[in-house]
Amino acid sequence: MTNRLIGFRPGDSFLYQLSGASKLIFFILVSIACMTTYDTRFTLTIAVFSLLLFKAANIKFKEVSFIFFLVIVFAFINVLVVYFFAPSYGEKIYGVKTIIFQGWGRFYLSSQELFYLFNLIIKYFCTVPLAVIFLITTHxxxxxxxxxxxxxxxxxxxxxxxxxxxxxxxxxxxxxxxxxxxxxxxxxxxxxxxxxxxxxxxxxxxxxxxxxxxxxxxxxxxxxxxxxxxxxxxxxxSFQTFHKGDMITMFLAVFFLLVSFYLISLNKGRFYNPWL
Structure with missing residues (x-):
């Protein structure tokens, strides 16, 4: 039963040495960065970075597996609902229509819609590991x-x-x-x-x-x-002053946020269009 509880657990990784405030600032700013842009290159990078941090925290996956299971189920439901109400939304965003599966009536599948839904799923893997890390490594x-x-x-x-x-x-x-x-x-x-x-x-x-x-x-x-x-x-x-690791953490958070804003300017919008 203990393995199923979500809360602080003592550990010895470098993430436990960071101030709780710096980890919160990192989580909030990175979440904002991932939510404001649909640049797949950026969100994939953050997702991989989040999973690497999760591994570095030495958190056993079986202890939080049910959280990831719930996230996967919710993401799957979200994708189905988005597709049901707007099966052609992707082609409106990217301005191209490449049909993969003809389907029935309005329910066909295009490369653009599939790419858009893929971007929605990636966003979950950008923020959920960071939230779990924050809860478990912060007293x-x-x-x-x-x-x-x-x-x-x-x-x-x-x-x-x-x-x-x-x-x-x-x-x-x-x-x-x-x-x-x-x-x-x-x-x-x-x-x-x-x-x-x-x-x-x-x-x-x-x-x-x-x-x-x-x-x-x-x-x-x-x-x-x-x-x-x-x-x-x-x-x-329990008072802890900011040290070098906290400064680096907050600098990375601001850097990721600025990169997301730059990509919005570069892409002339929130969406990265590989068909241009």
Whole structure:
């Protein structure tokens, strides 16, 4: 069960030595860069770079495989929906029509549409590995102090820290409840029918939401009793100053963002057209 929880896990790769703020800035700027351009050369480069960082973080794939499975399923559904509503959108973008499969009526497949859908899929692999790396390699307390370090109010930073801390707790409680239900004879594994699994998981999620709200109220009351938020500034136990690695990380983030803007100017739009 522990392997299925998404949250901070101790490690010894260089990514753990970076400040949480620098990793967040890198994730946000690179995500913006990948979302603003459809230049396949750029997005493929970022996707490969993200996967290399994922490997460098020494994160075992089996620990996060279900996340990638969900992303693949969502990407597949997204591609089907886009194709269903706009099967000729690619040729409108690139100004060329090269039919690969004639199909039926308006549902034919062209090289341009296939290329456009391929670009949509690549974007997932640009950002999802970075998000997983950020969650697993960043300690919530250290991340909160880093956010406050770059000028974000400490109340907001502490809220983010509590959120990151609470994600694994919610997941663990969910799996514990599900295991208890299965021990009572309620089948929720893959052996059960899909409808039964959905109904059973919903019966877990609803009480879990109410128990989570109750915990939030308890934490808020405890913080108020300790006069949290009285002062405008506070000190941090897990404080980390920016070092050379953080500077390089933020420089790369800005560099990737500027490259995406340059490619938009070079391509005279967001889309790279290989048929020109």
């Amino acid at each position: 919530p307390s250290q991340f909160a102090s880093s956010l406050n370090q770059i000028g974000i109010p400490y109340k907001t930073a502490y809220s983010v820290s509590l959120t990151l801390r609470y994600i694994p707790d919610v997941q663990e409680e969910f799996y514990m409840i599900r295991m208890s239900q299965e021990a009572r004879g309620i089948e929720l594994s893959r052996k059960a029918a899909l409808r039964q699994r959905i109904k059973g998981n919903l019966q877990i999620v609803i009480p879990l939401i109410f128990s989570s709200l109750e915990k939030i109220d308890t934490i808020s009351t405890a913080m108020e009793l300790r006069r949290f938020g009285k002062n405008k500034k506070r000190s941090w136990y």
